Amino acid sequence: xxxxxxxxxxxxxxxxxxxxxxxxxxxxxxxxxxxxxxxxxxxxxxxxxxxxxxxxxxxxxxxxxxxxxxxxxxxxxxxxxxxxxxxxxxxxxxxxxxxxxxxxxxxxxxxx
Amino acid sequence: xxxxxxxxxxxxxxxxxxxxxxxxxxxxxxxxxxxxxxxxxxxxxxxxxxxxxxxxxxxxxxxxxxxxxxxxxxxxxxxxxxxxxxxxxxxxxxxxxxxxxxxxxxxxxxxxx
Numbered sequence: 001x002x003x004x005x006x007x008x009x010x011x012x013x014x015x016x017x018x019x020x021x022x023x024x025x026x027x028x029x030x031x032x033x034x035x036x037x038x039x040x041x042x043x044x045x046x047x048x049x050x051x052x053x054x055x056x057x058x059x060x061x062x063x064x065x066x067x068x069x070x071x072x073x074x075x076x077x078x079x080x081x082x083x084x085x086x087x088x089x090x091x092x093x094x095x096x097x098x099x100x101x102x103x104x105x106x107x108x109x110x111x112x
Numbered sequence: 113x114x115x116x117x118x119x120x121x122x123x124x125x126x127x128x129x130x131x132x133x134x135x136x137x138x139x140x141x142x143x144x145x146x147x148x149x150x151x152x153x154x155x156x157x158x159x160x161x162x163x164x165x166x167x168x169x170x171x172x173x174x175x176x177x178x179x180x181x182x183x184x185x186x187x188x189x190x191x192x193x194x195x196x197x198x199x200x201x202x203x204x205x206x207x208x209x210x211x212x213x214x215x216x217x218x219x220x221x222x223x224x225x
Contacts, residue, residue, distance in 0.1 A: 042219065043116070
């Protein structure tokens with residue numbers, strides 16, 4: 001069956017370090033992948049989109065990579081801050097079908 | 113910025129009640145979606161609509177229906193609420209295509225007792 005997997009365990013890091021979150025998928029031929037941030041009790045907020053023909057995308061302190069051979073995306077937050085603490089979701093759009101499929105999310109906690 | 117507004121942040125209903133969840137977006141988006149979010153299960157698509165009066169089933173439509181009479185409004189209806197429908201319900205909209213970035217509302221936490 002089709003699956004998207006994110007680290008289920010919370011990621012705890014020290015302020016100033018780089019946080020790296022992983023999104024793995026199986027049985028997809030994705031057109032693109034998106035990352036969202038979700039704060040407790042709120043809806044997800046779109047952060048970045050990376051297409052299948054792009055290896056890397058950056059936005060300020062955020063960097064996303066997309067490896068279609070490994071079927072994996074990595075999401076990096078450099079110089080992390082306590083305000084970056086949230087749950088981060090990845091989502092894939094398949095080439096056929098069109099719907100976005102979400103991962104379960106990884107909770108990030110940045111300690112001062 | 114796009115604003116997606118869900119009518120209630122918290123709702124408590126009784127088993128068997130008919131429940132209406134309302135969602136309004138203010139940016140003339142064609143597509144609207146209803147998801148539910150449960151711990152350990154992530155976001156699951158219930159229904160979506162790509163035009164007025166059009167609707168498509170998502171991955172878990174059983175026990176739900178939807179209505180889209182106007183472009184800006186998408187309603188989720190629980191015909192006869194059950195305890196397993198206790199969840200966070202999230203409405204979203206997008207401008208073009210089915211997979212473009214989604215703009216989410218703040219969610220409605222529904223408890224069915």
